[in-house]
Amino acid sequence: MADQSYTDKPRTSEFANAVVLITGAASGIGQTCARLFALNGCQKLFLVDLSRPKLETTAALIERDGLYPQVELYDGSVADESSVKDMIDHCVEVFGRIDIACNNAGVSSMSARTHEATMADFDFTCSVNERGVFLCEKYEIAQMLQQTPSIANQKGSIVNTASIAGHCIIPTASPYGASKHAVVALTRCDALRHIQDGIRVNCVSPGPVWTPMLSEGGLPEEFIQLTKTMAPMHRFVEAREVADAILFLGGPRGSAISGVNLPVDCGNQLIRSI
Template structure:
């Protein structure tokens, strides 16, 4: 049975670890050729080797790029098109959550600027060059391939409801990603280019765990999680796969929440049983 991304190609930023790596593995397993982009080339190369081992029928390649630099994002998109002949899926996933990010009184301007450069400007560049590439996609009706494509931007639940622990620059950057994604979705809808944001809840990844570096901070987050646990990167990757595939063909401009119910909850009851992750994720 053909995979949901059969014959398609994808570019994933921040692909060396976490959500990006899990998405690359999943996209390839569903038939996509994948360019794994990361500022850490060694991590991207390790990830690409893992993808190739698990999905030998597809192409997987690594590329180094700092998404805050326009020329490097353009070069990554150009490389994907050169390798695969087209770009069908762009997952603008790379982002930072700086440990010095705090409230309005304590966050330094350099932290604000760095966060915006990666989390917001990097997504802008990724959208810009993906749109240009998708407009030029060759049509192959026999394989169900046409111009257009799917662009997925990683936002966050904090873009919708704010964070319990101060991280002003990160929260502001993710809110801007939502707004930018909605506008671009409207502008390019008639071109067959879909743009959606994915909004993860708190995840058990190094990015968040390094930020929630005390038990107090971790418990402050968990009190708002109906499921009583942090999410796993693979659970976000499965949401990204849905947005990348034709299963979501009538969706654009959405903020797709994969957050364990967090944005639907005020405060969770305490002292009740906490269910573990599904066995397939352990």
């Protein structure tokens, strides 16, 4: 949560030599990733989102945790190619390279069956969730291919945020599900294509996560309670739990892992696989 302190967590130097880029870093999973990377030694963070004031809040939270890495903020849209290209160029200009890229920016969409969905909703959802990840990977990989190996003797590591909707079939959310299945497919295609180049690509598939996107979304209390009841663990996933998985896959402890789609979902995929 945004007001949770990480000052009591163990500190490591695991990411002391890493340049880490995180999209969607203004809140939720992305914000938590930024704080945990800093907590585990990262001294060079490049944080991306649409809202600069909210990115400044993330930077302030890192300082509140008693951590003082070099933090560069970039406000831009991952759905816009010129913005993504400029984002990567700016990160390399400031830090010289990108070791770990966390493509976390995404949007939710109204639950809708295909024949009920509007094209506006479909286009918006896919422009951020699918096109956004594609564009980020396009320019991240191009940069990583030019780099000398660094962490775990690899040129770079990419972790995309998909969703349980990209891991299972949820027939009442076809635009969102389509966008997240695309993230999983892109992850696996690029993992295989670039594994011998020293670039790893993985993704995580969170279940319902208690983030501002959900908690401030105006959802009925009955829906919230039903979602918790249906989950085998009878609770929401915490942003920290997803961030922990991202740090593991992105960092040296995950050096032998590529092409994986890791569910972090309180067991939801066990009952949603149909």
